[in-house]
Amino acid sequence: MFRTALRNVLAHKARLMMTVLAVMLGVAFVSGTLVFTNTLSNALQNSSAKGFDQVDVAVYPELQEDTGDRIGKVSELTEALRKQSSEVTGAASAIGVVSGFTAIADKDGKLVGGGFQSQGGNFWGDKDARYPIEEGKAPSGANQVAIDWKTAERTGYKVGDTVRLSIDGPVLKPTITAVFRTDDGNVAAGGSLALFDTPTAQRLFGKTGTYDEVDVQAAAGTSQTALQAALDSALPKKQVETMTGKELADSQASAIAASTSGLRQGLLVFAGIALFVGTFIIANTFTMLVAQRTKELALLRAVGASRRQVTRSVLIEAFVVGVVAGVTGLVAGIGIGAGLRALVNTLGATVPDGPLVVSPGTVAASLAVGVVITMLAAWLPGRRAARIPPVAAMSSVHAKATTKSLVLRNTLGALFSAAGVAVVLAATTMNGSDGQAPMGLGAVLLIIGVFILTPLLSRPLIAAAAPVLRIFGVAGKLARQNSVRNPRRTAATASALMIGLTLITGMTVMAGSLQKSIDKMASAALSADYVVSMANGNSLSPDIEKQLKSADGVTAISPMRNAQTRIDDTTEYLTAVNGSAIGELTDLKVDDGAFKVGGTRVVVDEDTAELHGWKAGSTFRVAYEDGQKQQLTVSGVYAGNELISGILLDTATLAPHQDDPDDMRVMLKTSGGASDATKDRLEKALGSNPAIKVQSKQDLSNEIAQMFTLLLNMLYGLLAMAVIVAVLGVINTLAMSVFERSQEIGMLRAIGLDRRSVKRMVRLESLVISLFGGVLGIGLGVFFGWAAGELVGASMPTYELVLPWGRIALFLALAGAVGVLAALWPARRAARLNMLSAIKSE
Numbered sequence: 075m076f077r078t079a080l081r082n083v084l085a086h087k088a089r090l091m092m093t094v095l096a097v098m099l100g101v102a103f104v105s106g107t108l109v110f111t112n113t114l115s116n117a118l119q120n121s122s123a124k125g126f127d128q129v130d131v132a133v134y135p136e137l138q139e140d141t142g143d144r145i146g147k148v149s150e151l152t153e154a155l156r157k158q159s160s161e162v163t164g165a166a167s168a169i170g171v172v173s174g175f176t177a178i179a180d181k182d183g184k185l186v187g188g189g190f191q192s193q194g195g196n197f198w199g200d201k202d203a204r205y206p207i208e209e210g211k212a213p214s215g216a217n218q219v220a221i222d223w224k225t226a227e228r229t230g231y232k233v234g235d236t237v238r239l240s241i242d243g244p245v246l247k248p249t250i251t252a253v254f255r256t257d258d259g260n261v262a263a264g265g266s267l268a269l270f271d272t273p274t275a276q277r278l279f280g281k282t283g284t285y286d287e288v289d290v291q292a293a294a295g296t297s298q299t300a301l302q303a304a305l306d307s308a309l310p311k312k313q314v315e316t317m318t319g320k321e322l323a324d325s326q327a328s329a330i331a332a333s334t335s336g337l338r339q340g341l342l343v344f345a346g347i348a349l350f351v352g353t354f355i356i357a358n359t360f361t362m363l364v365a366q367r368t369k370e371l372a373l374l375r376a377v378g379a380s381r382r383q384v385t386r387s388v389l390i391e392a393f394v395v396g397v398v399a400g401v402t403g404l405v406a407g408i409g410i411g412a413g414l415r416a417l418v419n420t421l422g423a424t425v426p427d428g429p430l431v432v433s434p435g436t437v438a439a440s441l442a443v444g445v446v447i448t449m450l451a452a453w454l455p456g457r458r459a460a461r462i463p464p465v466a467a468m469s470s471v472h473a474k475a476t477t478k479s480l481v482l483r484n485t486l487g488a489l490f491s492a493a494g495v496a497v498v499l500a501a502t503t504m505n506g507s508d509g510q511a512p513m514g515l516g517a518v519l520l521i522i523g524v525f526i527l528t529p530l531l532s533r534p535l536i537a538a539a540a541p542v543l544r545i546f547g548v549a550g551k552l553a554r555q556n557s558v559r560n561p562r563r564t565a566a567t568a569s570a571l572m573i574g575l576t577l578i579t580g581m582t583v584m585a586g587s588l589q590k591s592i593d594k595m596a597s598a599a600l601s602a603d604y605v606v607s608m609a610n611g612n613s614l615s616p617d618i619e620k621q622l623k624s625a626d627g628v629t630a631i632s633p634m635r636n637a638q639t640r641i642d643d644t645t646e647y648l649t650a651v652n653g654s655a656i657g658e659l660t661d662l663k664v665d666d667g668a669f670k671v672g673g674t675r676v677v678v679d680e681d682t683a684e685l686h687g688w689k690a691g692s693t694f695r696v697a698y699e700d701g702q703k704q705q706l707t708v709s710g711v712y713a714g715n716e717l718i719s720g721i722l723l724d725t726a727t728l729a730p731h732q733d734d735p736d737d738m739r740v741m742l743k744t745s746g747g748a749s750d751a752t753k754d755r756l757e758k759a760l761g762s763n764p765a766i767k768v769q770s771k772q773d774l775s776n777e778i779a780q781m782f783t784l785l786l787n788m789l790y791g792l793l794a795m796a797v798i799v800a801v802l803g804v805i806n807t808l809a810m811s812v813f814e815r816s817q818e819i820g821m822l823r824a825i826g827l828d829r830r831s832v833k834r835m836v837r838l839e840s841l842v843i844s845l846f847g848g849v850l851g852i853g854l855g856v857f858f859g860w861a862a863g864e865l866v867g868a869s870m871p872t873y874e875l876v877l878p879w880g881r882i883a884l885f886l887a888l889a890g891a892v893g894v895l896a897a898l899w900p901a902r903r904a905a906r907l908n909m910l911s912a913i914k915s916e
Contacts, residue, residue, distance in 0.1 A: 093356050093395055093399075093448075093806065094395055094398055094399045094402070095399075095802055096351075096352040096356070096799045096802045096803065096806075097349075097352050097356065097395070097396065097399035097400075097403065097444055097447060097448055098399045098402045098403040098406060098444075099348060099352070099403070099406075099795060099798065099799055099802075100345060100348040100349035100352045100403070100443070100447070100795075100799065101349075101399060101400055101402075101403025101404065101406075101407065101440050101443050101444045102402075102403040102404075102406035102407040102410055103341075103344065103345035103348050103349075103407070103410070103795055104342065104345045104349070104403075104407065104439060104440060104443050105403060105404045105406075105407025105408065105410075105411070105436055105439070105440040106406070106407035106408070106409075106410025106411045106413075106414065107338060107341040107342055107345055107407075107411075108338070108407070108411075108433070108435070108436040108439060108440075109407055109408055109410070109411025109412075109430065109431065109432055109436055110341075110410070110411040110414040110415060111334045111335075111337055111338040111341070112431040112432075112433055112436065113411060113415060113429075113430050113431045114334055114337075114415070115331055115334040116429075116431045118334075119326070119327045119331075126319045126322050126323045126326075127257070127319075128203050128204045128289065128291065129289045129290075129291070129319040129322065130290060130291050130292040130296075130298045130301055130318065130319050131289075131290045131292070131298060131301050131302045131305055131316050131317070131318055131319065132287055132288070132289050132290070132316065132317050132318075132319070132322055133151065133155075133159055133168075133287065133288040133289075133290065133305060133309065133314050133315075133316050134151075134287055134314065134315050134316070134317070135148045135149045135150060135151050135286075135313070135314060136148070136149050136312060136313055136314055136315050137149075149313040149314065150284045151170070151284055151285040151286070151287070151288055151314070152283065152284055152285075153170070153283065153284075155288065155309065155310075155314070156168050156169075156170045156285060156288050158308060158309065159288050159290050159305060159308075159309065160290070162290075162301075162304045162305055162307075162308045163304050164292055164293055164296035164300055164301045164304050165290050165291070165292065165293060165296075165301060165304070165305075166291045166292060166293040166294075167290070167291045168288055168289065168290045168291070169198040169202075169288070169289050170196070170198070170272065170285035170287075170288055171195065171196065171285055171286055171287040171288065171289055172195060172196045172272065172275040172276050172279050172281050172285055172286055173193060173194065173195040173196075173275075173279065173286055173287075174193070174194055174195075174241065174278070174279035174280075175192060175193065175194065175241065175242070175608075175610065175612050176192055176193060176194025176239055176240070176241055176266075176267075176268045177192045177239060177240045177241075177609070177610070177763075177764060177765030178192060178221065178225060178229075178237060178238075178239045178266050178268055179237070179238040179239065179240075179763075179764040179765075180228075180229040180230075181229060181230060181231070183238070183762060183764055184764055185609055185764040185765060186225055186228065186229060186266045187225070187264065187265040187266035191264060191265025191266070192265060192266050192610070192765075193258075193265060193266070193267050193268075194239075194241065194267070194268045194269070194270065194275065194278070194279070195267065195268075195269050195270075195275060196269060196270060196271065196272040196274075196275035196276070197212050197213055197220055197252075197254075197269040197270065197271060197272070198272065199212070200212050202269075204256070205220070205254040205255065205256050205269060206254060206255050207220070207252045207253070207254050208223055208252075208253050208254060208255055209232075209233050209252065209253045210233040210250070210251050210252035210253060211251055211252055212251070212252060212271070213248075213251050213252060213269060213270055213271050213274075214251075214271050215271065215274065216248070216274050216277075217247075217248045217249060218248055218249055218250075218251045218270070218271070218274075219237065219239070219248040219249070219250060219251070219268050219269065219270055220250065220251060220252035220253065220254055220268070220269040220270075221237065221250055221252075221253060221254075221266070221267070221268055221269075222253070222254060222255075222256050222258070222261050222266060222267040222268075223253050223254065223255055223256075224261050224266075225261075225266040225267070225268075226250075226253045231250055231253075232250070232253070233250055233251060233252065233253060234249065234250065235249070235250050236248070236249055236250075237249075237250055238761075238763075238764075239268060240763050240764075240765040240766070241278045241279065241615075242608070242612065242613060242614060242615040242736065243608070243614045243615040243617060243618040243760070243763065243765070243766060244615060244617050244618070244621075244761070244763075245760075245761035245762075245763050248270075252269075254269070280734050290305065298318040298319055298320060299318060301318075302316050302317075302318050341792070344792040344793065344795065344796070345795075347573065347574070347577065347793070347795075347796045348795040348796045348799050349443065349447050350573065351570045351573055351574060351796045351799045351800055351803070352447065352451075352570075352799050352803075353447060353450070353451040354451075354566045354567070354569055354570040354803055356392070356395075356447070356448055356451035356452060357451045357452070357454060357455060357566060360388060360391075360392065360451070360452040360455035360456070361454075361455045361458070361562075361563070361566075374387075381460035381461070382460070384456075384460040385453075385456040385457055385460040386456075388452055388455060388456035389449055389452060389453065389456050391452070392448045392449045392451070392452030392453075392456075393445060393448070393449055395448050395452075396444045396445035396446070396447070396448030396449060397441070397444065397445060399444045399448065400440050400441040400442075400443065400444025400445055401441070401444075403440055403443075403444055404436075404437060404440040404441065407436075407440060408430070408432055411430060411432075412430055415430075483526055483529070483530075484526075484527060484530050486526055487523050487524070487525075487526030487527035487530070488523070488527065489523070490519050490520070490522050490523030490526060491519075491520055491523030491524060491526075491527060492523070493516075493519050493523070494516045494517065494518070494519030494520025494521070494522070494523050495516070495520060496516070497512055497513075497515055497516030497519060498512075498513060498516035498517060498520065498857075498858075498861045499516075499861070500512060500516075501513040501516055501861070501865060502861050502864035502865055504865065509865045510865070513861060513862065513865060516861075517858055520854070520857075521573065521576065521854065524572075524850060524854060525565070525569050525572075528561075528564075528565030528566075528568060528569055528572075528850070529561035529562050529564070529565040530561070531850070532557075532558055532561050532564050532565055532568070532846060533558050533561065535846055535849065535850075536554060536557050536558050536564075536842055536846055537554075537558075539554065539842055539845070540554055543838060543842070546834060546838060547831075548827065548831065549827075549831045549832075549834040549835040549838060550834075550835075550838055552822075552835045553834075553835050553836075553837075553838035553839040553841075553842060554838075554842065556811070556815075556835070556839045557839050557842045557843055557846075563807060563811070564843055564846070566803075566807075567803055567804055567807040567843050567847070568843050568844070568846045568847030568850065569847065569850075570799065570800040570803040570804075570847070571797070571800040571801075571803075571804070571844060571847035571848060571851060571889060571892060572847040572848075572850045572851040572854070573796065573800075573851065574793055574796040574797045574800055574851065575797075575847070575848055575851025575852055575855060575885055575888075575889060576850075576851040576852075576854040576855045576858065577793055577796075577855070578789075578790065578793055578797075578851075578855065578885060579851060579852045579854075579855025579856060579859065579882065579885055580854075580855040580856075580858040580859045580862070581786065581789050581855075581859075582786065582855075582859070582878055582881050582882075582885075583855065583856055583858075583859025583860070583863070583875070583876070583877065583878065584859050584862050584863060584866075585782045585785065585786050586782075586876040586877075586878045586881075587859070587863050587873065587874065587875050587876045588782065588866070588873070589778055589779055589782045589876075590874060590876045591867075591870055591872045591873040591874060592716070592778050592872075593774075593775045593778060593779075594872040594874070595715050595716060595717060595870075595872045599660060599661060599662060599715050599717050599718055600659070600660060600661065600717070600741070600771055601658060601659055601660055601661045601743070602630075602659040602660070602741035602742060602743055602771075603742065603743050603744050603747055603748045603752070603770060603771075604741070604742050604744070604748065604752075604753070604756060604768055604769065604770055605739055605740070605741050605769050605774065606618065606622065606739060606740040606741075606742070606756075606760075606766060606767065606768050606769075607738070607739040607740075607766070607767050607769075608765055608766060608767070609764070609765050609766065609767050610765070613636075613736035613737060613738060614633075614736060614737040614738070614739070614740065614766075615736065615737075616633070616635075616735050616736070616737060618737065618740060618760065618766070619631060619633045619737060619740050621759055621760060622740060622742055622756065622759065622760070624759075625755065625756055625759040626755060626759075627744045627745045627746055627752060627755065628742050628743070628744055628745075629743050629744060629745050630652075630655040630658045630659055630742065630743040631652065631655060631659075631740065631741070631742040631743075632651045632652035632655045632656050632659050632725075632740070632741050632742075633650070633651065633652065633725065633737040633738075633739070633740050633741075634649055634650075634651060634718075634737060634738045634739050634740070634741070635649065635650040635651075635725060635728065635735055635736070635737045635738070636648075636649060636650075636736075636738055637649075637650060637698070637699065637728050637731075637732060638699055639696050639697060639698055639699065640696070640697040641686075641694060641695070641696055641697075642686070642694070646696075646721070647720060647721075648676075648696070648720065648721045648722075648723055648728065649718075649720050649721065649722050649723075649738075650722075650723055650724065650725040650727070650728040650729075651671060651722050651723075651724070651725065652724070652725055653670075653671035653672035653673075653675075653723075653724035653725075653726070654672065655743075656671055656722065657669055657671075658743060659741045659742070659743060660718060660741075662712040662713060662714075662718060663712060663713040664677075664710050664711070664712050664713075665680060665711050665712065665713060666683075666689055666690045666710060666711040667689075667690025667691070667708065667709050667710035667711060668690075668709055668710045669709075669710045669712060670709040670710060671709070671722055671723060671724050672724045672726075672727075673724065673727060674704065674705060674706050674707055674727065675706075675707050675709040675724075676706050676707070676708060676709065676721055676722060676723040677708070677709055677710045677711070677712055677721075677722050678708055678710075678711055678712075678720070678721045678722075679711070679712055679713070679714030679718075679719045679720055679721075680711060680712070680713055680714060681714060681719070682714075682719075682720060682721060683708070683711045688708050688711070689708065689711060690708055690709065690710055690711060691707070691708065692707070692708045693705055693706065693707050693708070694706055694708075698728070698731035698732075699731060699732065699733075700731045700732075700733070702730075702731055704727075706723065713871070715871070715872070716870070742756075744756075748770040748771070748772070753768055753770065756768050797888075797892070800847075800892065801892050801895065801896050804840055804843065804844060804892065804893065804896035804897075805896045805897075805899060805900065807843075808836060808839070808840055808896065808897055808900035808901075809899065809900045809903065811900075812836065812900050812903055812904045812907075816907060819832060819904055819907055820907060820908075820909045820911070823907070823909045824909050829905040829906075830905075832901070832904050832905045833901040833902065833904065833905045834901075835904075836897050836900055836901035836904050837893075837894060837897040837898075837901050839897070840893040840894070840896050840897035840900070840901075841890055841893035841894060841897070842893070843893065844889045844890060844892045844893030844896070845886070845889055845890055845893065847889060848885065848886050848888070848889025848890070848892075849886070849889075851885075851889070852882055852885055852886060856877065856882070859875075860875055863875050
């Protein structure tokens, strides 16, 4: 039986090729994902570990606990504490570290490093072992800075140039005095690093006289743990915490592994979808092969082969196909992994240098996926093959499904579908994350139910296309009959395409609806012409509001300033605004009282009011970060949203209690309204700072649209693999169907059907099957998009369902294009069949 199985594989090489290719693509996706994420994680971990070479023990400030009305603050690492650390037994030296966001503009005025990876710090003394100088000398004074060699290489800056940079808004223009080397992970990943002398860094980052961290190096012969124990004994208890360099490296490695784990899981989900779609092709292929070998298998049974042996022979064929697909998929995946790394580098998100990592786990997973998926998909056709009775040797026509089996299948499909719809509808009534798991379960049940019912659904849906097919005469009529001749085969072929289009349509509906609702929210909540914020989401300096306030044409302005406070012994964040201007800059619906902010009067959003049991006229006591307490009165309760929420009070009320205020954003209104000229004037007033965004409501909307478009394009790219596999399935099914119907096609040619009509018949059959899968997929996708929107809409009042009819039509056209393209080769093959040879074939 083993030799028989191998002969069958070799005999059907061409017919199994599409199956091998489909499985190979899925395996390549899996192995490529594992190779890329392992390579990325390994490179980042190696780069990060080098950054701790100069650190044996790091000393950090401890966050003090909140007590009553008192807000816990982070303890300070003073110069005295640094000196004390350097004098403990076993310490060779101790340096103070200060760091924070620092945006560097390139020579064209654009932000270097993508914002989030733009960092600054201090250069310790004349020489700093962490940052060996490649050219120039250490920075000294407020007007000098050193930059990393990667940034210098990318921007073309050199020693002596003046560079524009920003810490929290205002533009600084220091001179570059040095270019240094670094193993900093942010720089390796495409970011930038700027270094100032220690006093300048402390002033710029709001750490005058203190440090963020103290790095202690051990004397010769002292271990990291021994030095840590000495520091723990000498330094003030409950004010600092220590970590060894090894612990820091391990912690960083774990963080990197966790961050890449999310990426890996996301990519593997799409790989799983591609493999799931591939199972339909495998099952279809083996079902058709078994049907074509009915006589052969029945004769094997007649000469003594048991059912188990017949099943085993089919599974051996699947095993060989799986091994071939697994090996080729692994090789292709290694290429994909290398390509992804190159692509990421091309897009600007640099991956640190390092070898391509192909772990034993990746090899094992690739082979296991290829073999297991193929054998599981072939198991059911194998069982069917085993049930072929010896008497079937008298005829090569495989027994059709019995009425009992069809009734059982349709009943099971109806139950799954009904359960799926019920669970999804129930999930839409739940709140937030509570409904996510039921929604996912319902979606899975419904997709399974529709898949089981697809043979039943194929007849009425394909019959609906009959009027159009009649236009093509005999070829159209034959195409319709062929597409419903074997409903199970049609169902399996169409389902592969259905799954991909379900996901694509559902995501498109959700993205379009969310974009519309967020756009609507911004328009409804804001009356301001412009919103000013940092490009990376960091806080703005209060100086930005002052600069904008004095700009020409500004008629109303207000910051949005966060403040941590204590209310009823719990931590609560307040947002300080300009009480006299906030009403002109926002358009928030007031449900109770009046929207008045000033003095001790505040407004609160509905959720906060409900949480504390407040209404208009309620009073409460607040404890500020300096320990001072004040009684505030709720003047009104408003409907909050994602942009504006919480407790709003006047900046003049908060200012005396803040030592180092910063703003989340600044809103402003101008006399001329939003225009290109006004925006240009405001940007110039801020020194054309690349780290600051000046956005109108339209800009905010465009940014949201751009974000959703980018996300959707990424998802489309990932789901394209599933669609490609579905195309292979249509090609495979048609090719094998043409082979199966060779005698029939020969007879049609003999009685007058020309080659053009044969081609048209096969193409129309492919088109009908593909459109059938497309209609099911789009229908399910719209339903899931609506259901997910209902779940989101519970927490987003402005949410409304948006059906992107243009894209839906495009997806349906895509399904049709898939059918036309997939039929090119099978149609050509059918048309070229020799009539006499085809008629004589069995």
